[in-house]
Amino acid sequence: MIALISSASSAAYTKAVKPILFKQKPDAVHERLLYVGSQLQRSQVIRGLVRGAWAYENSAVLSQEVLGLRFRNPIGLSAGFDKNFELPPILKSVGFGFMEGGSLTSQPCKGNPKPWFYRLPKTKSIVVYAGLANQGVAKIISRVKSYHPSTFINFPLNISVAKTNSPATANETDAIADYVDSLLQIQKAAVGDIITLNISCPNAYGGEPFTTPASLDRLLQKVDGVGMQQPVFIKVPADLAWADFDKLLAVAATHQVAGITISNLAKDRGQVKLMDPLPETIKGGLSGKPTWELSNNLIRQTYKKYHQRFVIIGVGGVFSAEDAYLKIKLGATLVELITGMIFEGPQLVGQINQGLVALLKRDGYQSISEAIGTEV
Ligand SMILES: Cc1cc2nc3c(=O)[nH]c(=O)nc-3n(C[C@H](O)[C@H](O)[C@H](O)COP(=O)(O)O)c2cc1C
Structure with missing residues (x-):
């Protein structure tokens, strides 16, 4: 039954909804989706209908206990x-098994001047230039606390923390203090199940200061000092050569870093096979298919070298x-996505989970954890 509803939703999304949405400016569509979603989720009936239509459950095959958390x-x-x-909610x-919200920052931030998003339909990508716009950690914590506690049962919340996009955090000491301020507030409020340090936002003031081994080491020393209860991940850039990437992992391995999220947007347009025109005036990093090979290569090499040391979230x-x-x-234990859902529709999440069960069965695995790293 779910397969039928899912394929009908899929056809409705790609044939009817997407052509309308894709005619409108992506920034406006994103804003409207947030508004409509936040209104709809107030109704338990609507949440139930959405769950019934799209979510796919098969905990015998798909559930995992990771770092003490149930997915x-x-x-x-x-x-x-x-x-x-x-x-x-x-x-x-x-039907998501978990979510990563944010990136949030210590101070509220308006982000870069709009437009933030530019679609590349044939390339299956979005050019992102948001520049870490968010309402700031304090307001976000109170929103997270406002949800019914059952929201985050069997739905771990991953909180992405970045440094405030402002000239005030351009030097390293201030930037580290900015991360630490967010962490202390999160710690005090006891919210979130995973903390991800986003060190790879390509569109922020001052660039990516923590993607050199020495500066990452200094950041992680201070983060260790905070002593977060939750497992800490770092989210890494897509474009680094393995040798440089490995130096960051070697540093992370000496700190209280439980996992690596691989990876962020692709910055280097020279490495991307573009299928659409992309004017020079459009700034930002590329999501979607341009990140596919880059992230897969880094996931494979990270798993090969570090194996159980890091839990990998593949993106x-x-x-x-x-x-x-x-x-x-x-080698990824968990997988995240955005662009796939924007291009294919929200029913994609359930379809992926259902498809995973079929693929695991085809290959003779009883559960998802047996398949991790089998092609490395
Ligand atoms: C609209 C949009 C906004 C994004 N903003 C952030 C962000 O604030 N923090 C972050 O760590 N990654 C951000 N990313 C990167 C995604 O989390 C992800 O790493 C990347 O898009 C690759 O995944 P995808 O191909 O499934 O979209 C953003 C991506 C998109 C498409």
């Missing part, structure tokens, strides 16, 4: 879609169950 399935929403944590109903260019499955076989 009912491995598919999560990646950071950047729900920057202010406005949609957890409806995202859970859609970048996941549009189908086969895509998610490959990331898992390359």
Whole structure:
């Protein structure tokens, strides 16, 4: 039954809804989706209908215990879609196994001048230039606390923390203090199940200061000192050569870092096979398919070298169950996505989970955890 509803939703999304949405400016569509989603999720009936239509449950095969947290399935929403944590109830109903909200920062931030988003339909990508717009950690914490506590049962909340996009955090000491301020507030409020340090926002003032080994080491020393209860992940850039990337991992391995989220947007347009015109005037990093190979290569090499040391969240260019499955076989324990859902529709999440069960059965696995890293 769910397969029927899902394929009808899929056809309705790609044939009717998407053509209308894709005619409108992406920034306006994103704003409207946030508004409509936050209104709809107030109704328990609507959440139930969404769950019934789209979510796919098969905990015998798909659930995992990771770092002491229960994930009912491995598919999560990646950071950047729900920057202010406005949609957890409806995202859970859609069928995600977890979500990464944010990136949030210590101070509220308006972000870069709009437009923030530019679609590349044939390339299956979005150019993102938001510049860490968010309402700031204090307001976001009170919103997270306002949800019914059952929202985050079987739906771990991953909080993405970045440094405030402002000239005031341009030097390293201030930047570290900015991260630490967010962490202390999160710690005091006891919210969130995972904390992800986003060190790879390509569109922020001062660039990516913590993507050199020495500066990352200094940041992580201070983060260790905070002593977060939750497991800490770092989210890394897509474009680094393995040798440079490995130096960051070697530093992370000496700190209280439980996992690596691989990866953020692709910055280097020279490495991307563009299928659409992309004017020079459009600034920002590329999501979706341009990140696919980059993130897969880094996931494979990270798993090969570090194996159990880090839990890997694989992100970048996941549009189908086969895509998610490959990331898992390359070493990802969990998978996140955004662009796939924007291009294919929200029913994609349930379809991926259902497809994963079929792929695992085909290959003789009883559960998702047996498949992790099998192609490395
Ligand atoms: C609209 C949009 C906004 C994003 N904002 C953030 C962000 O605030 N923090 C972050 O760590 N990554 C951000 N990203 C990157 C995504 O989390 C993800 O790493 C990247 O898009 C690759 O995944 P995808 O191909 O499934 O979209 C953003 C991506 C998109 C499409």
